[in-house]
Amino acid sequence: MDPVIIDAARLTTRQINANLRELPDGARAVITEPRGRHNLAVGLTNKIEITIDGNAGYYIGGLGDGPDITVNGFTGWGIGENLMSGVIRVKGSVSQSAAASAHGGLIVVEGDASLRAGISFKGATLAIAGDAGNLTGFMAQAGTILIGGDAGEALGDSLYEAVIYVAGDIASLGADARFSDLTEDDVTAVKALCGQAGFTHISPEDVTKVDSARQLYHFTSAHASAY
Amino acid sequence: MPNHTFPPQVIADVHALADLGRYQIRGFGARRAVPNFDDLVFLTASASRYPLEGYRESCETRTLLGARHGAIPIDLAIPITIAGMSFGALSAQAKQALGAAASEVGTSTTTGDGGMTDEERTASKTLVYQCLPSRYGFRPDHLRAADAIEIVIGQGAKPGGGGMLLGQKVGPRVAGMRALPEGIDQRSASRHPDWTGPDDLRIKIEEFREATHGEKPIYVKLGATRVDHDVKLAVAAGADVVVVDGMQGGTGATQDSFIENAGIPTLAAVRLAAEALRELGLEREVQLIVSGGIRTGADVAKALALGADAVSIGIAALLALGCNRASYRSGPVDVDVTADYAKLGTKPGECSACHTGACPVGITTQDDLLAQRLDAEFAAHRVANYLRALTMEVTMLARACGKSDVHNLEPEDLAALTIEAAAMAKVPLAGTDWIPGAGG
Numbered sequence: 001m002d003p004v005i006i007d008a009a010r011l012t013t014r015q016i017n018a019n020l021r022e023l024p025d026g027a028r029a030v031i032t033e034p035r036g037r038h039n040l041a042v043g044l045t046n047k048i049e050i051t052i053d054g055n056a057g058y059y060i061g062g063l064g065d066g067p068d069i070t071v072n073g074f075t076g077w078g079i080g081e082n083l084m085s086g087v088i089r090v091k092g093s094v095s096q097s098a099a100a101s102a103h104g105g106l107i108v109v110e111g112d113a114s115l116r117a118g119i120s121f122k123g124a125t126l127a128i129a130g131d132a133g134n135l136t137g138f139m140a141q142a143g144t145i146l147i148g149g150d151a152g153e154a155l156g157d158s159l160y161e162a163v164i165y166v167a168g169d170i171a172s173l174g175a176d177a178r179f180s181d182l183t184e185d186d187v188t189a190v191k192a193l194c195g196q197a198g199f200t201h202i203s204p205e206d207v208t209k210v211d212s213a214r215q216l217y218h219f220t221s222a223h224a225s226a227y
Numbered sequence: 228m229p230n231h232t233f234p235p236q237v238i239a240d241v242h243a244l245a246d247l248g249r250y251q252i253r254g255f256g257a258r259r260a261v262p263n264f265d266d267l268v269f270l271t272a273s274a275s276r277y278p279l280e281g282y283r284e285s286c287e288t289r290t291l292l293g294a295r296h297g298a299i300p301i302d303l304a305i306p307i308t309i310a311g312m313s314f315g316a317l318s319a320q321a322k323q324a325l326g327a328a329a330s331e332v333g334t335s336t337t338t339g340d341g342g343m344t345d346e347e348r349t350a351s352k353t354l355v356y357q358c359l360p361s362r363y364g365f366r367p368d369h370l371r372a373a374d375a376i377e378i379v380i381g382q383g384a385k386p387g388g389g390g391m392l393l394g395q396k397v398g399p400r401v402a403g404m405r406a407l408p409e410g411i412d413q414r415s416a417s418r419h420p421d422w423t424g425p426d427d428l429r430i431k432i433e434e435f436r437e438a439t440h441g442e443k444p445i446y447v448k449l450g451a452t453r454v455d456h457d458v459k460l461a462v463a464a465g466a467d468v469v470v471v472d473g474m475q476g477g478t479g480a481t482q483d484s485f486i487e488n489a490g491i492p493t494l495a496a497v498r499l500a501a502e503a504l505r506e507l508g509l510e511r512e513v514q515l516i517v518s519g520g521i522r523t524g525a526d527v528a529k530a531l532a533l534g535a536d537a538v539s540i541g542i543a544a545l546l547a548l549g550c551n552r553a554s555y556r557s558g559p560v561d562v563d564v565t566a567d568y569a570k571l572g573t574k575p576g577e578c579s580a581c582h583t584g585a586c587p588v589g590i591t592t593q594d595d596l597l598a599q600r601l602d603a604e605f606a607a608h609r610v611a612n613y614l615r616a617l618t619m620e621v622t623m624l625a626r627a628c629g630k631s632d633v634h635n636l637e638p639e640d641l642a643a644l645t646i647e648a649a650a651m652a653k654v655p656l657a658g659t660d661w662i663p664g665a666g667g
Contacts, residue, residue: 038430038433039433042434058434059434063367077422078421078422082365082367100362103366120420139416218412
């Protein structure tokens, strides 16, 4: 079936999302001329394939629970925020708070990610081909983050049960984050994730694993200097 | 000679800090004396104003909220709502009882940190779904299932701070909903993860409108600090309803020093917020809900007179459920639990040990045995009674002021008993025409 073409230049965001919402499962749609538009393809539950053909703004695919989305460009803050399921792939780089509070699904960034990617992460998977900015994985509770390039300062600050793999250098770890031994299960997981993401530049056996030292889970006065 | 710098309570506090090595954590709101609604009186009708017959003429209490941007408005029978309190801080039974009571009298309840429970959604005919910085348990299907959405920027008990839920209350169900390890001391974020300033908030609000077909009113809740600026920014970001929570507002658990030393009194906040809306030309178009230490129908009436469209109650609703009672109801029997209060180092009427999770009357707990002490049906009956009583008090005062609608109460109906209250509420000191600070 040919994809439905949605010309963003001629429609309001509400109209674009309404058109997407009405598509049956299995349908495909291409949004042309997005021109940095915010809130495209948010809150959708139908299992459709959406291509956004250009750069887009904040919260693309946010609150999604069904569609697969490809962005042929860059995006603003909060790509895939609070995602529940589905795959979001960004061909370019993304701005701050990518995949914030995402519960499920996979977010693939083929370029770099700015500050706080995976903040408040709640079980999704985030794969960044390039570099990730400061405070990536800040307060990440559950899920997996893979960084194909370098990680900035305070990686994994206040981590809970999420796990971060980094192929490049790490500027510094945040509070309660620690380097952890890479197991065979980790290598298998990274290999599978690279396959899903289409990343061929990462050697799964050579990534660095970061997880929580779990020293701040219980509140005591001894922690005052940790923050 | 009494020591005003180190009275016995301060000495006890110093000893406690020395023992703990950290700040003290507790529930409830500010205990300190601050100017409040008790410092105002109504100038009811006399020769120059005509009252309505108290038992014969009607007085409207219906309250519509959130229609500014075309959403389906929240249509309440009374101007008193139940404030956001989490499942986690409260037991599932307590949330269910609040929902049943609110539904019985025609008002709304509000979720809290940690998400929406099925029991709450079922019990509450009108349910406001909070979006908090932690995003614990925040789900798009619940967003769609809600009747309105409240983006929480701050809370009166701890404006600028995140919530706490100590490990003893992070049981299996709470932990599962919040995607946290069971039993950890949960400390919520104080900033939202995916936006910072008001320009971002505007886009965030639009995202929620997109995700809900524009049908849900969007509330923005603020802890009362820089009220004028914050209300104007919330409105500029697209809020349909602004909720302002004064420093007497309650919490399930936070630092005592935060509760007592941050934010401004509700009395000052309500007038500042109302004036901000008036300056924008949006009075009544953007509705104002005020909370923080509302206890009586007189408090409600005074808040409405100062410009609120509705109020929210939290602690008072818990008290109506049975919080701080010496006993809980088990069938026809009242079971005394004074000894359980004593184990917490407190007693009925003075307890604020919500943070411990060992609530003797089963309200602020996740312990199944303790939670069973709350008879949800009986407790709901009490809360509904309380809400009805508040409403009767409000309409009684409104009729005496000659108003056929409680929303027609106005500052001109009030006088202040103290200079401080006169300055904050911007009504004359009783017996004078003096409003401190007015007229330059």
